[in-house]
Amino acid sequence: MKMNKWTMALAAAGVVSLSSVAQAQEAAAGANALAASTTLSGYVSSSYTLDNGTTKDGTALDVVDLKFASAQGAGEYATGYTVELWAGGSHSLGTSSSADVDTVEVMQANIDLRLPIGNGLDLKVGQFTTVIGAETDNYNENAFYTRSRAFDNDQPTHHTGVLASYQLSDDASLSVGFVNDTTSNRVNADSGGTAYLVSIGYTLPESTGFLGGTELTYARVDGAGATGSEQDNAYLGASIPLPVEGLSYTLAYDNVEYASGADTTLVGHYLSYALNDKATVNLRYETGNVNGAGSTNVDGISDISIGLDYQIWENVISRVEYIEHSDNGTSGTSGSKEGDEALVFNVIYSF
Numbered sequence: 001m002k003m004n005k006w007t008m009a010l011a012a013a014g015v016v017s018l019s020s021v022a023q024a025q026e027a028a029a030g031a032n033a034l035a036a037s038t039t040l041s042g043y044v045s046s047s048y049t050l051d052n053g054t055t056k057d058g059t060a061l062d063v064v065d066l067k068f069a070s071a072q073g074a075g076e077y078a079t080g081y082t083v084e085l086w087a088g089g090s091h092s093l094g095t096s097s098s099a100d101v102d103t104v105e106v107m108q109a110n111i112d113l114r115l116p117i118g119n120g121l122d123l124k125v126g127q128f129t130t131v132i133g134a135e136t137d138n139y140n141e142n143a144f145y146t147r148s149r150a151f152d153n154d155q156p157t158h159h160t161g162v163l164a165s166y167q168l169s170d171d172a173s174l175s176v177g178f179v180n181d182t183t184s185n186r187v188n189a190d191s192g193g194t195a196y197l198v199s200i201g202y203t204l205p206e207s208t209g210f211l212g213g214t215e216l217t218y219a220r221v222d223g224a225g226a227t228g229s230e231q232d233n234a235y236l237g238a239s240i241p242l243p244v245e246g247l248s249y250t251l252a253y254d255n256v257e258y259a260s261g262a263d264t265t266l267v268g269h270y271l272s273y274a275l276n277d278k279a280t281v282n283l284r285y286e287t288g289n290v291n292g293a294g295s296t297n298v299d300g301i302s303d304i305s306i307g308l309d310y311q312i313w314e315n316v317i318s319r320v321e322y323i324e325h326s327d328n329g330t331s332g333t334s335g336s337k338e339g340d341e342a343l344v345f346n347v348i349y350s351f
Contacts, residue, residue, distance in 0.1 A: 042066040043350040045139040051342040063089040076116035084108045124163040131199035132219040132235035134252035143282040145346040150254040150266040153290050156182045175199040182224050195224040215239040232257045246274035262291040282307040298335045300328035317348040
């Protein structure tokens with residue numbers, strides 16, 4: 001324990017005790033260690049929308065995202081945590097079912113634990129984002145501001161429970177989870193049952209020729225929903241390298257099987273082309289059908305989205321996007337977006 005000469009003088013005079021000084025120094029050291037291990041990151045997203053299918057025309061504060069995290073270390077019993085909050089805007093996710101403006105909601109809150117089993121078994125305990133889908137709730141993680149129909153139709157986004165992940169090899173990974181019977185409205189509901197998660201990731205080796213480097217993902221969420229109305233979600237994703245510099249392609253297949261009624265099946269094609277180090281053009285084309293309880297069966301879906309990202313400012317995503325929806329339904333009826341068009345301008349600052 002190191003003390004300066006003034007502290008020693010006060011201790012000698014009986015003004016302070018050496019034990020109290022030691023305790024204060026230990027508390028400060030602990031606080032400094034905690035602060036050093038925790039990082040703060042996030043983003044602010046704002047947008048302007050012109051939409052002929054809704055009343056969303058105008059400027060909106062989409063969300064303020066704040067993430068506090070401590071990265072998991074490399075030890076046999078390494079630990080870490082993540083707490084991510086959404087504030088402002090109008091949204092409904094996590095542990096709250098409110099979509100009121102200016103609410104604060106939990107995006108995720110979980111603890112990372114490692115067990116010395118094989119290469120190391122990683123456990124995520126608490127609330128975390130789902131293992132399925134090509135898109136996420138976070139605006140800064142998607143190529144587009146708008147979401148696909150696969151994301152909007154009966155695809156869970158959050159779970160509360162335990163997710164175990166294991167790196168089988170340099171090219172293969174496996175995750176298995178047991179969670180509350182998360183319902184399709186994205187709220188972490190619990191009707192007394194359990195839903196099951198599984199995700200398998202594999203990267204094709206260079207020995208497979210032109211397909212070398214292709215990233216494959218197969219994931220499922222089974223048994224979600226109340227008794228008698230369960231659903232099973234399946235997802236297959238493939239990110240395939242193309243022989244054109246700056247061009248990438250991703251295939252996303254989503255299927256929902258309901259306890260009763262026809263399936264929902266949607267296929268998304270994502271193309272991205274980097275024009276230069278500042279500008280990127282993105283294309284999303286989605287086809288399929290939407291079914292399920294509470295909505296009209298809609299077939300013949302053929303949606304297209306075209307976007308341009310251009311980096312004008314450092315740490316800022318600035319993009320413009322055009323979306324056109326097409327299906328065999330009638331505009332305004334449940335499940336149908338026939339004839340809907342939108343033009344969106346979106347700015348995101350990440351920190």
